[in-house]
Amino acid sequence: MTKFLNILVFSIFLSNSLLYGQKKTLNTKSITSKIFVDGKVSEEEWNTAETASNFVMYQPDNGKPISENKKTEVKILYDNDAVYIAAIMHDENPSKIKKEITNRDSFGVTDYFSVFINGFNDGQQDFRFYVTAAGVQIDCITTESYNDYSWDAIWDSKTTITEQGWVVEMKIPYAAIRFPNTNKQTWGVNFLRNIERDVQIYSWNRIDTKIGAELTQNGILEGIENIKTPTRLFFIPYASFYNQKDDNQSDSTFKGGLDIKYGINDAFTLDAILVPDFGQTKFDNIVLNLEPFEQQLNENRPFFTEGTELFSKGNLFYSRRIGGEPTGYPDLSKNEVVTKYPGTVDLLNAIKISGRTKNGLGVGFLNAITEKTFATIRDTVTQNIRKEVIEPLANYNVVVLDQRFNKNSSVTFINTNTTRNGDFRDANVAGLLFDLNTKKNSYNLNGDFKYSTINTTEDYNGFKTSLGFKKTSGKIRYEFSGKYISEDYDVNDLGIIFYTNYHAAYANASYRILNPTSIFNTFKIIEEANLEIQNTTGKIQENFLKTTIGAKSKNNTYYEFSVLYAPKETFDFYQPLASGRYVYIPKRLTSYFGFELNRNHPLTVDATVSTAQYDEENRQTYGIYINPKYRFNNQFSLEYAFDYLTKRNDRGRVGSDTNGIVFAERNRETLQNTLTGKFALTNRMALNLDVRYYWSYAENHEFFTLQDNGYLTQNPSYNLNKNRNYNSWNLDLSYSWWFAPGSQMYILCRNYGLEDTRQVEKDLSSNLKNIFNSNLTNIISVSIRYYIDYNVVKNKF
Numbered sequence: 001m002t003k004f005l006n007i008l009v010f011s012i013f014l015s016n017s018l019l020y021g022q023k024k025t026l027n028t029k030s031i032t033s034k035i036f037v038d039g040k041v042s043e044e045e046w047n048t049a050e051t052a053s054n055f056v057m058y059q060p061d062n063g064k065p066i067s068e069n070k071k072t073e074v075k076i077l078y079d080n081d082a083v084y085i086a087a088i089m090h091d092e093n094p095s096k097i098k099k100e101i102t103n104r105d106s107f108g109v110t111d112y113f114s115v116f117i118n119g120f121n122d123g124q125q126d127f128r129f130y131v132t133a134a135g136v137q138i139d140c141i142t143t144e145s146y147n148d149y150s151w152d153a154i155w156d157s158k159t160t161i162t163e164q165g166w167v168v169e170m171k172i173p174y175a176a177i178r179f180p181n182t183n184k185q186t187w188g189v190n191f192l193r194n195i196e197r198d199v200q201i202y203s204w205n206r207i208d209t210k211i212g213a214e215l216t217q218n219g220i221l222e223g224i225e226n227i228k229t230p231t232r233l234f235f236i237p238y239a240s241f242y243n244q245k246d247d248n249q250s251d252s253t254f255k256g257g258l259d260i261k262y263g264i265n266d267a268f269t270l271d272a273i274l275v276p277d278f279g280q281t282k283f284d285n286i287v288l289n290l291e292p293f294e295q296q297l298n299e300n301r302p303f304f305t306e307g308t309e310l311f312s313k314g315n316l317f318y319s320r321r322i323g324g325e326p327t328g329y330p331d332l333s334k335n336e337v338v339t340k341y342p343g344t345v346d347l348l349n350a351i352k353i354s355g356r357t358k359n360g361l362g363v364g365f366l367n368a369i370t371e372k373t374f375a376t377i378r379d380t381v382t383q384n385i386r387k388e389v390i391e392p393l394a395n396y397n398v399v400v401l402d403q404r405f406n407k408n409s410s411v412t413f414i415n416t417n418t419t420r421n422g423d424f425r426d427a428n429v430a431g432l433l434f435d436l437n438t439k440k441n442s443y444n445l446n447g448d449f450k451y452s453t454i455n456t457t458e459d460y461n462g463f464k465t466s467l468g469f470k471k472t473s474g475k476i477r478y479e480f481s482g483k484y485i486s487e488d489y490d491v492n493d494l495g496i497i498f499y500t501n502y503h504a505a506y507a508n509a510s511y512r513i514l515n516p517t518s519i520f521n522t523f524k525i526i527e528e529a530n531l532e533i534q535n536t537t538g539k540i541q542e543n544f545l546k547t548t549i550g551a552k553s554k555n556n557t558y559y560e561f562s563v564l565y566a567p568k569e570t571f572d573f574y575q576p577l578a579s580g581r582y583v584y585i586p587k588r589l590t591s592y593f594g595f596e597l598n599r600n601h602p603l604t605v606d607a608t609v610s611t612a613q614y615d616e617e618n619r620q621t622y623g624i625y626i627n628p629k630y631r632f633n634n635q636f637s638l639e640y641a642f643d644y645l646t647k648r649n650d651r652g653r654v655g656s657d658t659n660g661i662v663f664a665e666r667n668r669e670t671l672q673n674t675l676t677g678k679f680a681l682t683n684r685m686a687l688n689l690d691v692r693y694y695w696s697y698a699e700n701h702e703f704f705t706l707q708d709n710g711y712l713t714q715n716p717s718y719n720l721n722k723n724r725n726y727n728s729w730n731l732d733l734s735y736s737w738w739f740a741p742g743s744q745m746y747i748l749c750r751n752y753g754l755e756d757t758r759q760v761e762k763d764l765s766s767n768l769k770n771i772f773n774s775n776l777t778n779i780i781s782v783s784i785r786y787y788i789d790y791n792v793v794k795n796k797f
Contacts, residue, residue, distance in 0.1 A: 023205060023218070023219050025221075026050060026074075026189065026221050027223040028083070028224060029048070029049060029078075030224075031084075032079065035079075037084075038169065039167050040160060040169075041169060046086055049077055050075065051073050052073070052076075052219075055191075055202040056202060060199070060521040061200075061515050062208065062210075070089075070090060070091060071090045072204075074087045074115075076189075078227070081230075082171050083117075083172050085168075086170075087113045087191065087193075089113060089165045089166050089167070090164055091166065094164070094166065097166055097197075099134040100134060100634045101635050102136050102680065103680070104138070104152070104738065105140075105149045109196055110196055111195055112130050112132040112133065112192075112193075113168050114128055115172075115191055116188075116189060116192070118187060118215070119179025119180065119185070120188075121187055121220070122188075122404070123188065123213070124356065124360060124362075126142040126218070127139075127141060128141070128142050131157045131159060131168045134683055135159045137155070137157055141307065144213055144214065146309040148307060148308070148309055152306070154787065155170065155172045156171040157169065157171070175263070179266065180358045181229055181266045183225060183226055184224075185227070188218035189218055189219055190205050190217070190219055196600060205218060210473050210514055211440065211473050212442070213407075213437065213441040229263075229265075231794075232261070233260075233263065233790035234260070234788065235258060236258065236785055237257070238257055238277065238784065238786075239254070239784055240254070240256075240280075240781060240782065240783040241783075242781045244779045246777045247775045257273070257277055258273075258274045258275070259272065260274070269307070269353070269355055270351065271306075271351065271352050272351040273349060273350050273351075276347050276350065278323075278347075282732070283692075284297050284300075285298075285694070286728055287670075287694065288670070288696035288698070288724060290652055290668075290724070292575050292653070293498045294496075296496055297320050299319050303350060307354055308352075308354075308366075311364055311366055313433060314414045314433050316416050317495060318494065321418075321493065322368045322494075323347040323368075324344060324345065325345075326341075326342065326345055326375075326390040326391035327390075329341075329375075335379050338375055338377055340376035341375045342375070345373045346371040348369045350368035350369070351367050351368075353365045360403060360405055361401065362402035362404065365398070366396075368396045369395055369396075370396070371393065372391070372393045373391040374388060374390065375390045389422070391420075393421040394424075396417070397416070399414070409437050410434070411434045411435075412433040412435075413430070413433075414430070415429070416428070417494070426454075427453065427454050429450060429452045429494070429495065431450035432448065434448070441473060442473045443469070444470040446470075447465070447466055450463060451463045454488075460488040462486040463489055464483065464485040465483065466482065466484075467483075468481030468482075469481070475511060475512055478508060478509040480506070482503070482504065483504050484535075485499070486500070487535065488500075499541070501536060502532050502533060502534050503532070503533055504531060504542075505530075506530045508529070510525065510527070512524035512525075519553070520552060521552040522551060522552040523550070523551040523552075524551070526548045528544075528545070528548075529544070534571070537571075540568050540569070540570045543568050544565065545565050547562065547563050548561070556598040559593075559594070560593070562591060564589070564591070569584060569587055571585065575653050582710045583653075583706055583710050583712070584710045586615040586619070588613065589613045592608055592609065594606070603628065603629070603630050606625075606626075607625060607626045608625040609623070609625075610624075616649070618649050619651075622646050625644075626641070626642045627639070636677075636678070637678050638675070638676070639675070639676040640674070641672070641673070642673060643674075644670070644671050645669070646668065647667065647668040647669075649665050650666055650667070650668050651666070652664065654722040657718055659705045662703055662715060662718050663705075664700035664704070664722060667698075669762075671694070671764070672692070672694045673692070674690075675691040676690055676691075684738040687733070687735055688732075688734045689731075690733075690734075691730070691731045691732075693728070693771075694726075694728040694729075695726070695764070696726045697725045697726065697760045699760045700722055703715045723758050725758070725767075726756050727753075727771040728754050729751075729752060729772070729776070730751075730752045732748060732749070733748070734746065735747040743785060743787045744783075744785050745784050746782070746785075747780075747782050748779070750781070751778050752777055753774045754771075755770055
């Protein structure tokens with residue numbers, strides 16, 4: 001009997017190893033009759049198509065077979081224009097299927113089905129297409145380190161809720177994906193099913209979470225033959241109208257322009273914008289910035305977010321530089337004042353070319369040209385008006401060559417260049433990167449060398465280099481890395497960097513469970529250590545020991561706790577805003593605790609409390625963040641966020657006097673309230689509300705002079721008012737309608753205002769009254785974009 005049981009156990013283990021360790025293969029077949037994408041799967045051709053089944057769990061209990069009452073069956077057919085996918089997803093309780101209606105590319109609380117397609121089967125890049133149970137489309141381009149949900153393809157889908165579960169049909173045109181120009185195609189493919197109420201995700205080909213790389217774990221699709229890469233040429237003309245009004249003026253503007261997408265060949269795509277219009281992009285969350293660095297802003301312009309994975313290599317490209325603030329300031333005579341200084345520079349046009357060959361070479365090229373920009377200056381005595389160039393005609397370009405090999409490793413060259421007309425500053429930065437993984441994706445070796453060249457009044461060069469080693473699979477993982485950055489390393493013309501002139505060492509080790517236990521669905525603990533030393537002085541710039549614990553309970557509530565201890569005093573080389581100067585920062589202990597309730601409930605809450613204690617009398621920081629969201633039904637939801645931070649006896653630079661650089665000890669409070677609302681009329685039409693009120697003040701109560709050794713001495717003679725009281729208000733109410741594939745009407749009502757004074761007002765109601773009594777700006781805009789596919793137009797003539 002024992003021998004029989006041993007044989008049985010070994011047989012089950014062997015069958016599971018074969019099932020999970022090998023790539024599954026699905027064969028498709030060609031059709032000539034028409035498939036109607038209606039979510040019914042009623043055509044005869046589906047009955048003879050091969051079925052992909054036997055899904056296994058991806059998360060949380062990795063590798064567990066799907067239950068019979070959740071059985072999932074997928075079939076694929078193809079013709080000369082597209083691939084067709086039918087997925088039949090059984091569910092013993094169809095009425096419990098989650099199906100929140102969201103905006104495009106937003107998951108929400110809903111079941112979904114997705115297909116991953118890699119036409120080159122090289123484990124490097126997936127085209128992923130998701131359909132939720134509510135019929136909402138989501139698509140993205142995915143690499144191991146990047147998910148680009150701003151990429152929008154043109155494809156068709158339809159869902160149906162049945163008595164046995166739900167069904168999805170999809171039609172994905174060849175123009176939406178990439179594949180080699182060969183007679184016989186072998187594609188990498190995988191299917192995913194999310195069962196939201198159970199918080200479970202299943203895949204057709206097992207995605208082993210012990211392995212660091214996910215894209216190499218697709219299955220195989222065979223049977224596609226003799227298809228041709230279509231002409232990928234698309235035109236997106238647009239027209240928009242703006243009416244802007246405030247207390248002083250009113251203005252109306254009509255705009256028109258064109259976006260072009262062209263498939264140069266089966267691997268490369270050209271995107272171009274002619275006469276760009278970004279007037280309806282999301283507003284920036286501007287803050288009261290008392291730091292020595294600029295505020296880094298999110299990119300909301302579609303051209304600079306879609307298909308930019310290659311350009312993000314090496315972190316040398318910060319797209320907000322293009323069309324950002326002018327880099328110059330006018331030279332003023334004794335009686336002159338600036339009456340107009342534009343906050344941004346207009347973008348004239350931009351193009352980008354990107355793609356990857358069948359041999360794994362990724363090529364990216366981006367070029368943008370910005371307009372010559374002037375400041376207006378008035379002589380207060382003669383009243384004469386003149387203009388001076390503050391930003392010349394400028395050309396920005398990025399070139400990337402990224403060679404992938406072994407399906408999981410790469411060597412990358414990237415070069416960014418900024419050329420400004422005339423005597424303005426020019427810059428060039430080149431970088432060489434490598435990212436090497438073992439065959440089983442268990443270990444990783446990575447590093448870089450970057451070199452910057454700045455041409456200005458006095459030219460200078462700098463460099464940065466780093467090397468890191470990681471264990472990337474299994475329950476226990478670790479990392480060691482080091483880097484060196486020279487004093488004159490500067491990427492800020494087309495990139496962004498804050499800290500230079502230091503060398504650093506970093507290490508971490510982590511433990512995680514790979515499958516649920518009786519207490520946790522997921523659990524991880526991470527230990528980190530970091531040390532940064534300034535090159536010139538040898539003083540410590542940063543140091544910390546950090547522990548982070550994260551866990552998801554059996555009821556799918558997530559908890560995270562972190563504590564960071566900086567055991568050595570450090571020195572800030574940036575806050576003094578003077579070369580060679582630095583200021584002392586005491587030892588500190590910071591921590592936070594947060595949780596997020598199971599988001600399947602109608603009411604869910606995400607909350608975090610944080611604190612920082614400094615080894616300095618009464619210097620401390622406290623913060624609280626509360627983010628409740630209520631889903632009234634599948635169409636309507638509201639989300640509110642309360643974010644409060646207070647800093648007691650904080651210190652920062654405020655100016656200078658005859659004694660030197662002046663610092664202030666100050667109290668700071670920051671309050672941010674946001675409200676987000678969504679009412680989905682259909683899965684292609686929605687009303688959206690986005691409101692933000694931000695208030696922050698800094699009140700100085702003691703002044704100091706910075707000494708040469710970095711410490712502060714009292715400065716009782718300094719009495720200038722350097723307080724700040726900052727209010728910002730933004731409201732966007734929008735209507736969006738995808739009235740045809742790739743075509744959208746967008747109506748936006750925007751109201752915003754800003755108040756920045758030296759008079760601190762601590763009463764919230766008074767601050768609200770002040771901002772609403774200020775000169776608020778109102779904008780109403782209407783934009784229509786229409787997607788034209790050359791292949792469709794060609795067939796009509």
